[in-house]
Amino acid sequence: MNTNSQVKTARQAGLGQCLKCHKLNVITHKDQRCSCCQAKVSLRKYRSLEYTLAWTIAAIIAFFPANLYPIMIFTSLGTPEASTILSGIKTFIQLGMYPVALVVFIASFIVPLGKMLGLIILIITVKTGSKVDPKHRTQLYHLVEFLGPWSMLDVFVVALMAAVVNLGFITSIEAGPGISYFALMVIFTMFAAESFDPRLLWDNLDNDD
Amino acid sequence: MSAEPVNYDQMIACPQCDGLSTKPLLKEGQKAVCKRCGGKVLERKRDPIRRTLAVALAGLLLLIPATILPLIGVSAVGLFNQASLLDCIAILIANDYYLIAISLTIFTLAVPVIRLLAALYISWCIRMQRITPALVHFFRSYHQLDSWTMLHVFLLGIMVSMYKLVALAELSVGLGLVAFILLLICSTLVSVTLDKHYIWEQLEAGCEY
Ligand SMILES: [Zn+2]
Ligand SMILES: [Zn+2]
Numbered sequence: 001m002n003t004n005s006q007v008k009t010a011r012q013a014g015l016g017q018c019l020k021c022h023k024l025n026v027i028t029h030k031d032q033r034c035s036c037c038q039a040k041v042s043l044r045k046y047r048s049l050e051y052t053l054a055w056t057i058a059a060i061i062a063f064f065p066a067n068l069y070p071i072m073i074f075t076s077l078g079t080p081e082a083s084t085i086l087s088g089i090k091t092f093i094q095l096g097m098y099p100v101a102l103v104v105f106i107a108s109f110i111v112p113l114g115k116m117l118g119l120i121i122l123i124i125t126v127k128t129g130s131k132v133d134p135k136h137r138t139q140l141y142h143l144v145e146f147l148g149p150w151s152m153l154d155v156f157v158v159a160l161m162a163a164v165v166n167l168g169f170i171t172s173i174e175a176g177p178g179i180s181y182f183a184l185m186v187i188f189t190m191f192a193a194e195s196f197d198p199r200l201l202w203d204n205l206d207n208d209d
Numbered sequence: 210m211s212a213e214p215v216n217y218d219q220m221i222a223c224p225q226c227d228g229l230s231t232k233p234l235l236k237e238g239q240k241a242v243c244k245r246c247g248g249k250v251l252e253r254k255r256d257p258i259r260r261t262l263a264v265a266l267a268g269l270l271l272l273i274p275a276t277i278l279p280l281i282g283v284s285a286v287g288l289f290n291q292a293s294l295l296d297c298i299a300i301l302i303a304n305d306y307y308l309i310a311i312s313l314t315i316f317t318l319a320v321p322v323i324r325l326l327a328a329l330y331i332s333w334c335i336r337m338q339r340i341t342p343a344l345v346h347f348f349r350s351y352h353q354l355d356s357w358t359m360l361h362v363f364l365l366g367i368m369v370s371m372y373k374l375v376a377l378a379e380l381s382v383g384l385g386l387v388a389f390i391l392l393l394i395c396s397t398l399v400s401v402t403l404d405k406h407y408i409w410e411q412l413e414a415g416c417e418y
Binding site for chain 1 (some may be wrong): 220221222224225226228229230244245246247248252280282283285286288290291292296298299300301304306308309312313317318334345346348349352355356357358359361362363365366367369370372373374376377378401406407409412414
C-alpha cells in the first residue's frame, strides 16, 4: 500500500523503547526496568487510554465551576464587582480592547475546550480503530500537548493583578474562587496529555498486516 | 541480506510511532527524521556541554533579580504600588489561595530553577568526567520537568495585565521585568543547547550496571 507497512515497529520486534533515555529494551516481563536509566519500561504506556480518559473527565468537571464562579473581584471606592472569565471578556469588548479580548478568549476559553475535545477525539479514534491518517492525529496530539501550559494565562493575570492593584480604598483587585477550579482544569488536561501514548495512534496500521 | 537485525544497540525506535530504524551516524548539528511518521528520531547538537554550561549559569544569575525586583507598578491619585513575582505569591497565600500560590511557585519558580540547576550540574559532571549512577536517576527526573515550565505564559500574563492596567491607572515597568525576560530567554535556550541523546550516551558509557 504505502511505505508505512514496510517499517517494522519496535513492538513487533518485542522491543520497548524507554521514554526517558530512548534506549530499546527487550521486553521479557512486567514491571521491567530500563537497562540504561532504570526507568519503568514497557511496550506502551501503562493503561494509557484509561488514564487519559479519567483526567479528561476530571478536567470537564472542573470546567463548569471555573466558568461559573468569579475569577476576579474588583473593588472601586468600596463597591465590589465580581467578574467571571466570560464577563471579563465582555468588558474588554465593551471597552473596545479587542486584541486583549481575543487573546484572553482564545487562551482561557477556546484552548481548554479544544484540548478536551482533542483528547476525546484521540481516545475515540484509538478505541474504534479509526482509519484517519495517524499522521494528522499525531499532529493533533502535539497541538494538545503544546497548548497545555498556555491556558494558565488567566491564572497568572489574576495573580499579578491582585498583587499590583492594591491601592487600599481607591481600587483593589482580589482573586475569586473560580480561579482555583480553572487552574485545576488546566493541570488535569496536562496530566491527560501526558498519559496519552501517541504510538497507540499507529498501532491500528500494524494490526492490518 | 535478509537476516533480521539482532543488535538492538544499533537500532532506534521513533518515540511517536514506534517505527524501528538503524541508528544513523550523525555529525554535530544534524538530525534524523522517522521514515514512517516524519517526526524527529535523533539529533546531535553543536557543542552541547559548553553552551549549556554558559546559558544555565547566566539563567541562575538572573534568577534572584527576576524574582525579587518589581515587575510592574501602578499609581493613581498619589498612591503607588508595585509587585514582584515573590509579592504575587505572598499575596495569594495571605488571601488563602493556596492552590494558585503553589501552582505559581512550581511553574514559574521551582521548575525553571531545578531545570537550570540540573542542566548546569549534569553538564559540569560530564565535562569533568565524574559520572555516577546517582546522576542517571537525576537526569531521568529532568525529563519530567520539560512540559511544566511556564515562564513564557507568565510573560504573556504580564503583558495582558499591563494592557488591562493602562486603562485603570498610570503604569510603570520595573527592573524585574527585564531580568525576567532574560531569564525566560536563558531557560528556553537551555532546551535548545542541551543534547539529551548525547548526555544519555555519556551516562550509559560512564557507568555500567
Ligand atoms: Zn531508559
Ligand atoms: Zn515515527
